[in-house]
Amino acid sequence: MVTLKDVAKLACVDVSTVSRALNNSAYVHPETKARIMEAVKELSYQPNVLAKGLREGKRHTIGVVIPHLHMTTFAEITQGIEEEATKAGYATLICNTGDDPAIEKAYLNRLRNGFVDGIIIAGTGSNKKLLRDIQVSGLAVTQIMRKQDPEISSVTVGYKTSAYEATKYFADKGCKQIGLINGTMKLAPYKERYQGYQKALKELGLTETTAEFDNPVNTMNYGYDCTMELLRRNPQLDAIVAAVDTQGIGALRALKEKNIKVPEEVRLISLTGQAIGAMLETSMTAMEIPAKELGEKAAVMNLEDIGSKTKKPSARHLVYSSVLVERESS
Amino acid sequence: MVTLKDVAKLACVDVSTVSRALNNSAYVHPETKARIMEAVKELSYQPNVLAKGLREGKRHTIGVVIPHLHMTTFAEITQGIEEEATKAGYATLICNTGDDPAIEKAYLNRLRNGFVDGIIIAGTGSNKKLLRDIQVSGLAVTQIMRKQDPEISSVTVGYKTSAYEATKYFADKGCKQIGLINGTMKLAPYKERYQGYQKALKELGLTETTAEFDNPVNTMNYGYDCTMELLRRNPQLDAIVAAVDTQGIGALRALKEKNIKVPEEVRLISLTGQAIGAMLETSMTAMEIPAKELGEKAAVMNLEDIGSKTKKPSARHLVYSSVLVERESS
DNA sequence: CTGAAAGCGCTTACAG
């Protein structure tokens, strides 16, 4: 491995001068600098990020703690985070928790030790104290998609509004029996969606039909099972609001197996629309969210906090709104 | 930040003794050890991975270089990698290249500098020399899904066989005009699939209909566009072999828009089946691959190479076979 | 403008 020392030797200067030249941290005589740069090129020297990190107390790495990567909006969010992080010279460390508090705890404990400078998390909500400790200890923490703790900055979507609007939208179409496929109320987004749904129903004078099982919530099978449950609870069902796209895909499958026509007999909307909605056989109406942008913004906020001097920057909360995109399913 | 020094002071021993106790690297008197452990607990000390890494010349991190995370098999593969890596105490660094050789190059250059101990890559094939250099320099390199370089270990799928079998399968069903949605031949998997398809057609005495555009290849839109192209080139088409699931989803959409019944008029199969196939409205027949397991195996191989003394371990190539799962689309 | 020294937090021969 080529080190600063090798470069210094070849350029006949001290390592400190090489360091200064490379970091532009102080004036170095142009001729000296040129000689150093030549040596760097000749040896194809690359600074050791570890040593640099140790010395500077920085890792140039952001940890991303999410429930699940495959077939969820988190894959797209993660790409957004990675893009921004890379721009700033930061690497992205991935941690899939499967929404298991114990796994999440283990990851957080690992991350806090000099593994990363900041953490972006879509958490289970079961490690609030640990997360606050981490923030207090000086790491930048940003919540994404799930605002479980108001004391910690977040980038989320207006879930309540989106569920409210979706329900109203169906009522406008004449639906009277509107069902909701939701997730565990322990997670803020699901709770808020439920509130929006309920608020709309109340205003409309309609009664609720909901289905919600245990984790994992972000899956097609979950949507399938919940749809079957909704139909059992309310055979008159004429509309389904699904929290996420994957649930919606499962719902379409379940409805097809039951020989129920979409949208003629049952209308369907997803509250977390992504690209796939447009490409389904029955394309899916959705409240679309800019997932990648959410990731980018979260990264930017996190990087800001990493850069700031104050130990615990005041929490900022960014809420995106979703946009109705009508397709065949409604 | 709590350091070894703090623990040593509290336990009234030297830092070296604390280090030995914590790493079980030498005998430490049980009483001393107990005292140390108590101090560790009291201060909730956590070793600094950076310093440890610098000293040991290890990062305990694996870099994962893939084209795209969202809606591809790589999300699942990445989860498999992460799981195995975590078991071994390794973290996982994500790099999305978008199959752009320049971005890939930039990432590889960053990774080689002490950023990681090993790299698992689904590469573009355009940075072969760099990748070999990296391997020679002592990093463990493992190819996943795409075996672009026979000198570097790989975990892949028998793409040729899978395309061959899929084509034969359709012929057995009486299809005569079997089309292929493929990707760029620069990528090994697409090339091999084409070879398998051709071989089968030759044996069957059938003629080919293929569609293939430029990148990005792993998308639904790509499948949609290719299907339209196939239908234009061959209106008699009675079967479509799609390289990956997302292409298949796009194909189903295109066929629906053209009012072509699946499987009555055109049959469809995906060569890289994952969970979503079962949940589509017209569930998709596929040659299923154990994506997560591929990721796990690649991680295990990479970790083995990281652990081995030899600088450049001899290349091993693991080839998974895919399994036909019949569903409604065929 | 540049060198010499100290130090980031750890591990590992080397003594004893």
Added chain:
DNA sequence: CTGAAAGCGCTTACAG
């Protein structure tokens, strides 16, 4: 069984 010292590769006051 344990301490003291050296060193991983870097950066940054401190002199001059």
